[in-house]
Amino acid sequence: MQVIDTTLGVDLGDPVSIESYWSDELLETLYFGPKKVSPDTRDATLASPSFAQSLAELRALVASRDLASYCLELMTEFARDTGRPLDHGTLYLVLGCATTTIYTTKVDGSDVSVLCLESLGGSVQTLALYLAHEFTHFVRKGLLGKDIFESCVGERLVTEGIAESYSADIVPGQATATYCIVDEDTVSWVETHYDELEAYVRSGLETAELMEPLFYMFARIDFPVRTGYVYGYLAVRRYLKEQGLQTRDILGIDWRRVLCAQDKE
Secondary structure (H helix, E strand, O other), rough: EEEOOOOOOOOOOOOOHHHHHHHHHHHHHHHHHHOOOHHHHHHHOOOOOHHHHHHHHHHHHHOOOOHHHHHHHHHHHHHHOOOOOOOOEEEEOOOOOOOOEEEEEEOOOOEEEEEEHHHHHOOOHHHHHHHHHHHHHHHHHHOOOOOOOOOOOOOOHHHHHHHHHHHHHHHOOOOHEEEEEEEOOHHHHHHOOOOHHHHHOOOOOOOOEEEEEHHOOOOEEEEEOOOHHHHHHHHHHHHHHHHHOOHHHHHOOOOOHHHOOHHOO
């Protein structure tokens, strides 16, 4: 695979340099367009003390290592751990406006991954956690040869649950919220309403109808957004425990084996 650091040559301490970088067409394709980040958000971000702190942390991280090379090293470690080498895929490193972390989007019709460096908090541990998550997406897509994100809710739940579970294997000891990239209140809500949410989820596993309420940040719903990430994680971890397996063992598993196992009992 290849890792492309789009921030090379950008002075992370100079707002003018950052503004020039953000005006590049590639950033519109990778970040501003897909994430619907407005010019007003860009201006507010540059004036934000918290963003200034994120930039200071990022500068320290960049000074300590070549990020693109380090990302490749981590991916190589994951490939060795799982026995699933990567010979495809592209990961872009970008500087965003602190609106998201890591995600998949399309460039010229192909899926690519995008990591927003300001989301790392200067932490190599967080970088490892995010890349472990994304590594499983590359592998699963290659193994299944299909759309693993939008084809149906059942596939998306297991795809994200596997990614979060492998993150927990690589960087153990963190909170569920950290692996699922949600807040603690969302995790608490899912744990409290698990049976209710399970009934809701199972009503639409084979379609994409529940994709927005379960996964989209700005879904208009009467329960917390992004609960699908938490539900998927808990479902995968439960399946692994019941079957005596490790996450690396199920990277290409049919989602029905995880979510519909009880139907066969």
